[in-house]
Amino acid sequence: xxxxxxxxxxxxxxxxxxxxxxxxxxxxxxxxxxxxxxxxxxxxxxxxxxxxxxxxxxxxxxxxxxxxxxxxxxxxxxxxxxxxxxxxxxxxxxxxxxxxxxxxxxxxxxxxxxxxxxxxxxxxxxxxxxxxxxxxxxxxxxxxxxxxxxxxxxxxxxxxxxxxxxxxxxxxxxxxxxxxxxxxxxxxxxxxxxxxxxxxxxxxxxxxxxxxxxxxxxxxxxxxxxxxxxxxxxxxxxxxxxxxxxxxxxxxxxxxxxxxxxxxxxxxxxxxxxxxxxxxxxxxxxxxxxxxxxxxxxxxxxxxxxxxxxxxxxxxxxxxxxxxxxxxxxxxxxxxxxxxxxxxxxxxxxxxxxxxxxxxxxxxxxxxxxxxxxxxxxxxxxxxxxxxxxxxxxxxxxxxxxxxxxxxxxxxxxxxxxxxxxxxxxxxxxxxxxxxxx
Amino acid sequence: xxxxxxxxxxxxxxxxxxxxxxxxxxxxxxxxxxxxxxxxxxxxxxxxxxxxxxxxxxxxxxxxxxxxxxxxxxxxxxxxxxxxxxxxxxxxxxxxxxxxxxxxxxxxxxxxxxxxxxxxxxxxxxxxxxxxxxxxxxxxxxxxxxxxxxxxxxxxxxxxxxxxxxxxxxxxxxxxxxxxxxxxxxxxxxxxxxxxxxxxxxxxxxxxxxxxxxxxxxxxxxxxxxxxxxxxxxxxxxxxxxxxxxxxxxxxxxxxxxxxxxxxxxxxxxx
Numbered sequence: 001x002x003x004x005x006x007x008x009x010x011x012x013x014x015x016x017x018x019x020x021x022x023x024x025x026x027x028x029x030x031x032x033x034x035x036x037x038x039x040x041x042x043x044x045x046x047x048x049x050x051x052x053x054x055x056x057x058x059x060x061x062x063x064x065x066x067x068x069x070x071x072x073x074x075x076x077x078x079x080x081x082x083x084x085x086x087x088x089x090x091x092x093x094x095x096x097x098x099x100x101x102x103x104x105x106x107x108x109x110x111x112x113x114x115x116x117x118x119x120x121x122x123x124x125x126x127x128x129x130x131x132x133x134x135x136x137x138x139x140x141x142x143x144x145x146x147x148x149x150x151x152x153x154x155x156x157x158x159x160x161x162x163x164x165x166x167x168x169x170x171x172x173x174x175x176x177x178x179x180x181x182x183x184x185x186x187x188x189x190x191x192x193x194x195x196x197x198x199x200x201x202x203x204x205x206x207x208x209x210x211x212x213x214x215x216x217x218x219x220x221x222x223x224x225x226x227x228x229x230x231x232x233x234x235x236x237x238x239x240x241x242x243x244x245x246x247x248x249x250x251x252x253x254x255x256x257x258x259x260x261x262x263x264x265x266x267x268x269x270x271x272x273x274x275x276x277x278x279x280x281x282x283x284x285x286x287x288x289x290x291x292x293x294x295x296x297x298x299x300x301x302x303x304x305x306x307x308x309x310x311x312x313x314x315x316x317x318x319x320x321x322x323x324x325x326x327x328x329x330x331x332x333x334x335x336x337x338x339x340x341x342x343x344x345x346x347x348x349x350x351x352x353x354x355x356x357x358x359x360x361x362x363x364x365x366x367x368x369x370x371x372x373x374x375x376x377x378x379x380x381x382x383x384x385x386x387x388x389x390x391x392x393x394x395x396x397x398x399x400x401x402x403x404x405x406x407x408x409x410x411x412x413x414x415x416x417x418x419x420x421x422x423x424x425x426x427x428x429x430x431x432x433x434x435x436x437x438x
Numbered sequence: 439x440x441x442x443x444x445x446x447x448x449x450x451x452x453x454x455x456x457x458x459x460x461x462x463x464x465x466x467x468x469x470x471x472x473x474x475x476x477x478x479x480x481x482x483x484x485x486x487x488x489x490x491x492x493x494x495x496x497x498x499x500x501x502x503x504x505x506x507x508x509x510x511x512x513x514x515x516x517x518x519x520x521x522x523x524x525x526x527x528x529x530x531x532x533x534x535x536x537x538x539x540x541x542x543x544x545x546x547x548x549x550x551x552x553x554x555x556x557x558x559x560x561x562x563x564x565x566x567x568x569x570x571x572x573x574x575x576x577x578x579x580x581x582x583x584x585x586x587x588x589x590x591x592x593x594x595x596x597x598x599x600x601x602x603x604x605x606x607x608x609x610x611x612x613x614x615x616x617x618x619x620x621x622x623x624x625x626x627x628x629x630x631x632x633x634x635x636x637x638x639x640x641x642x643x644x645x646x647x648x649x650x651x652x653x654x655x656x657x658x659x660x661x662x663x664x665x666x667x668x669x670x671x672x673x674x675x676x677x678x679x680x681x682x683x684x685x686x687x688x689x690x691x692x693x694x695x696x697x698x699x700x701x702x703x704x705x706x707x708x709x
Binding site for chain 1: 440441444445447448449451452454455456457458459461463466488516521582585586589590591592594625666668669672673674676677678680681684685687688691692694695698699702
């Protein structure tokens with residue numbers, strides 16, 4: 001399961017030995033997150049985001065469980081109970097803002113995590129299953145976040161739920177039946193709110209379960225690294241503890257500081273003002289938008305404006321939005337380039353950054369009203385999204401001339417730090433030049 | 439095979455989207471509302487910034503504006519009388535304020551509906567029992583509850599201030615329906631609310647402050663900032679402490695990280 005040079009757990013105390021022969025939990029932790037897990041020594045800060053995503057989920061679960069103690073999933077009082085939390089529950093405002101901002105931060109962290117995986121080719125063999133499990137987590141997150149947003153039962157909750165559940169009615173023949181079955185009625189109402197609460201409470205624990213599989217799948221081949229080159233020997237790795245526990249602790253500090261800035265000073269900056277108006281089925285908001293993290297997919301949904309090939313525009317949008325996520329599951333087999341990291345893929349690297357820009361454009365278009373020029377720009381951006389994964393990536397993999405790979409991780413690290421210092425070149429390392437002793 | 443299929447699917451989506459791109463668009467007349475709509479004026483509120491605080495005196499004046507003017511039509515149903523302690527009112531003062539309101543209850547002998555005097559634990563009562571009653575009394579318009587208004591509108595406090603001071607004569611090319619008033623800060627430009635602040639000194643402030651229209655608007659906007667976010671001060675104070683703590687912790691974390699990695703990072707230099 002690990003590299004042959006991994007250190008093995010040695011219980012030191014009598015109690016440690018006793019437990020090790022009965023429930024070897026310390027041995028398990030030691031091998032998974034401790035000194036017994038050799039990790040490439042060249043991981044950069046982008047590799048902090050996996051741990052951060054895990055912490056973000058734990059924050060959501062803890063704050064969510066407390067909110068659940070005070071929240072009432074009933075259309076008559078749901079909005080009031082949220083305001084009760086904000087006004088009368090001790091520190092309720094903090095718990096709720098942490099949960100609301102936490103959802104945004106969870107997605108932000110996961111997006112960085114995904115793009116890091118795309119850049120360094122972490123989805124390529126032998127980590128395909130790891131990638132697939134990550135996408136399952138992403139899908140579950142989107143469902144959970146959507147249902148959580150509905151629970152507030154503000155205007156945007158209600159109308160967001162109306163728009164999104166309406167998508168199912170685009171399915172030919174059985175669409176209406178599925179729509180009614182999912183909602184428990186013809187429009188979002190108490191039955192909908194109740195099942196959304198139930199599922200919103202359930203799904204995070206399923207996410208937690210899939211994360212365990214995700215981390216398990218990670219530990220079989222071990223982490224990828226910025227060179228994308230396989231670990232060749234002990235000189236390429238450091239034990240996870242204390243090296244990466246220390247680095248992750250620092251990263252966590254930065255994350256929590258930024259998180260606090262939003263929770264305490266900009267708690268509503270990422271939300272919609274309309275959701276402070278109680279849900280009113282008789283009054284449609286002028287502009288219905290999802291939370292920012294779903295906007296790129298919303299833009300793809302909206303990009304299909306004309307019926308084409310006997311398929312209605314709405315159904316095209318629904319299929320495309322679904323396909324935009326499903327195609328990611330095929331990525332390991334679409335990108336057949338043997339080189340993982342974009343450091344050594346000059347052409348693919350350009351298209352990677354075009355894709356990043358494309359996602360930002362899609363996100364922006366998703367938040368705009370359906371007016372020109374945003375509709376056309378959204379359509380072009382959506383076209384690029386599909387072209388990128390389904391046409392460009394397979395072609396690049398075939399024709400790209402990649403750069404020579406380093407022989408090993410440690411060779412690439414040595415190259416980065418410069419050759420061993422010859423006389424006079426020590427100063428290039430900055431600050432490491434020895435000071436004259438007194 | 440997968441890549442061939444992907445190529446087909448990709449081309450299908452791309453062609454469909456490009457087909458949509460080349461469709462002619464209907465000419466859209468520029469929206470006249472957009473041209474006339476104004477963004478709220480930016481005000482320097484005492485609650486702004488990292489160390490923002492409520493001005494107790496200003497909140498009390500704002501409460502007076504609300505009580506004497508806004509409360510003719512608008513409720514603040516999410517606020518309890520006891521919450522007014524945050525404005526600097528004493529317990530007997532709060533009791534007296536609460537007692538000035540009638541709260542619906544039932545007669546404890548007969549069970550018939552009746553009213554009693556308000557208690558500090560009660561919330562401010564609704565002005566109208568329901569939406570239909572409100573619309574019937576207000577010529578079809580619904581005066582929103584103001585408890586959350588500064589969070590329920592973009593740029594909340596600035597919006598409230600600009601809206602209630604921003605009534606103007608409609609430009610010649612803009613038709614205002616009967617019973618509505620022109621206000622460039624309102625989303626549709628035609629607002630059902632009559633100008634609430636008619637003139638300076640419309641009310642007499644208890645603390646002697648001159649009640650100009652602008653002053654009244656600022657005071658009531660501050661009061662409504664508080665009704666929407668009563669924990670604002672606790673939030674900012676906690677935030678300052680939390681971030682100070684986290685910055686120190688992060689700095690220590692960074693130093694530990696450097697120390698732990700020192701041997702690995704220095705190796706190339708030592709070779």
